[in-house]
Amino acid sequence: MAEPSRSSASTSSSSSYPVNRGDSGAAASSSNTSVREEHDRYQHRHHDTELEHHQNGVSYRGSFFAFDISSEVITDDTWSCIIVVLTFWFFVAMTLILGVYGASNISLGPNCSLLIQPNSIFVQSITIEESNGAANGIELYGFYKTPPLDVETTWSETYVTTVQVYSHKSWIYYLNEGSQVNISYTVNSSGSSVFLIIAQGSDGLTQWLEDPTYPNTTLSWNVVHGSGVIQQDIDIASSYYIALGNLNSEEVEVELNLRLKAWKYNTTEAYYKCTFTQGRCSLSVLFPKGNIVVLTSPSPNQNTSADDLSVRLSYGPRWITYICGIGGMTVIMLAAFNFLNKIQCYRGGESGNQYAEVGSERAPLLSRKDDDLSSWGSSYDSLSNGEDDLEEFLAASNIEGTSLRDGENSNNTKRLCAICFDAPRDCFFLPCGHCVACFECGTRIAEADGTCPICHRNMKKVRKIFTV
Numbered sequence: 001m002a003e004p005s006r007s008s009a010s011t012s013s014s015s016s017y018p019v020n021r022g023d024s025g026a027a028a029s030s031s032n033t034s035v036r037e038e039h040d041r042y043q044h045r046h047h048d049t050e051l052e053h054h055q056n057g058v059s060y061r062g063s064f065f066a067f068d069i070s071s072e073v074i075t076d077d078t079w080s081c082i083i084v085v086l087t088f089w090f091f092v093a094m095t096l097i098l099g100v101y102g103a104s105n106i107s108l109g110p111n112c113s114l115l116i117q118p119n120s121i122f123v124q125s126i127t128i129e130e131s132n133g134a135a136n137g138i139e140l141y142g143f144y145k146t147p148p149l150d151v152e153t154t155w156s157e158t159y160v161t162t163v164q165v166y167s168h169k170s171w172i173y174y175l176n177e178g179s180q181v182n183i184s185y186t187v188n189s190s191g192s193s194v195f196l197i198i199a200q201g202s203d204g205l206t207q208w209l210e211d212p213t214y215p216n217t218t219l220s221w222n223v224v225h226g227s228g229v230i231q232q233d234i235d236i237a238s239s240y241y242i243a244l245g246n247l248n249s250e251e252v253e254v255e256l257n258l259r260l261k262a263w264k265y266n267t268t269e270a271y272y273k274c275t276f277t278q279g280r281c282s283l284s285v286l287f288p289k290g291n292i293v294v295l296t297s298p299s300p301n302q303n304t305s306a307d308d309l310s311v312r313l314s315y316g317p318r319w320i321t322y323i324c325g326i327g328g329m330t331v332i333m334l335a336a337f338n339f340l341n342k343i344q345c346y347r348g349g350e351s352g353n354q355y356a357e358v359g360s361e362r363a364p365l366l367s368r369k370d371d372d373l374s375s376w377g378s379s380y381d382s383l384s385n386g387e388d389d390l391e392e393f394l395a396a397s398n399i400e401g402t403s404l405r406d407g408e409n410s411n412n413t414k415r416l417c418a419i420c421f422d423a424p425r426d427c428f429f430l431p432c433g434h435c436v437a438c439f440e441c442g443t444r445i446a447e448a449d450g451t452c453p454i455c456h457r458n459m460k461k462v463r464k465i466f467t468v
Helices: 002-100 201-210 318-362 380-386 387-398 439-447
Strands: 104-107 115-116 124-130 139-143 151-163 165-174 178-186 194-200 220-224 229-235 238-246 252-264 271-276 280-284 292-296 311-316 427-428 461-464
Touching: 002 318, 115 252, 139 220, 139 280, 151 165, 151 238, 165 229, 178 194, 178 238, 194 201, 194 229, 220 229, 238 252, 271 280, 311 318, 427 439, 439 461
Parallel strands: none
Antiparallel strands: 104 311, 115 292, 124 280, 124 311, 139 271, 139 292, 151 252, 165 238, 178 229, 178 252, 194 220, 194 238, 427 461
16 A cells, blocks of 8 residues: 555656746746856956957067067178178288288489388388398488478489390489489480480389380380480479380490489488398387388499399388277177167067067967866856757757758858858857857867857867757
């Protein structure tokens, strides 16, 4: 008798269950609706905050990326330009040391008074050596300032020489400004003529030798025969060559009488004198004012030839100038590139911000992390409300008349998959419940840990929709 009682109690309990469920379901539905609205508002605020941080992060990374590249390029350009500057200064230094202030041979001639004024910035000392290594009357004088050119010297020389066929003979003299050359000539070979020229410097003599018949290569160009006189005033201090040239088919004998008036520097106030007793003289160049060197040679009546009156002049470089020059140019270049670096970095920062703005437009709205806050409670919703969502979705589909049979209404783009646009929308995502893709595309998105294309919430499950 106890069994029927339990059965009736059970039946009574089961019959009253739907009523209670309906009442509690209405209350629960209202409660769940308010909770979900609150939850959606929280997710929306969190989504905006996270998007702002994400964009800021992209902007920062973009700026840093641009700054890093710009800094690297500027650094490379800086070192490249420094190397170029050092190479340029090296060639300038070698040009000064070996070219402008390089060693040279000087032919003085008789009664020479040669003034040498080196640059005290680049030259530390002067060394003069006699070419033949013997003392022949050449003297070196040192002055603190330029001595006056007020000593007049006049002398005469006579030469009777035979000029061979297609050859020449020359005599060298170093003459200062205001000097004068007077030449009396006699061509002893009857019916013959020769070239008599006065050339300034060795270059002028070389140009004349290349083309003896061209008159504009020398200071004075003459075709002489018989007897005559030639006079030439000197306006520039330099070495001068008096030369005879024979272009005849036979040798020619010529008699020359040279009378020269030269101005020489006054050496009475010299603070230093060297007579080449050891075949060499040296003088230190004072810094920064510098000093003056004067070389003098003896008169021609002291049994000296022009070949003996030649010396070798060399300069000792002031190395501290070249070292400071390299350092100064390097500092200037570094300062200039530092200034350019700041300008480039400022412009690079602006371009980096523009790049970051473009990059942020292309960046995903939400990060693809598994612990995204927007998916909190997704497991609960999918477990507790998965079936209810499915039923609600199917009911809404039936009310709106949206049939999802394979191939049905495939021409309507609103019912096609938003991913491939080939298959109908036959699945929905959990926990959001959106239906925008076919089952194959939805499965691929879920396997890639993607987000819903509509609400960007993390996808936990994909459910296929079957209709009958």
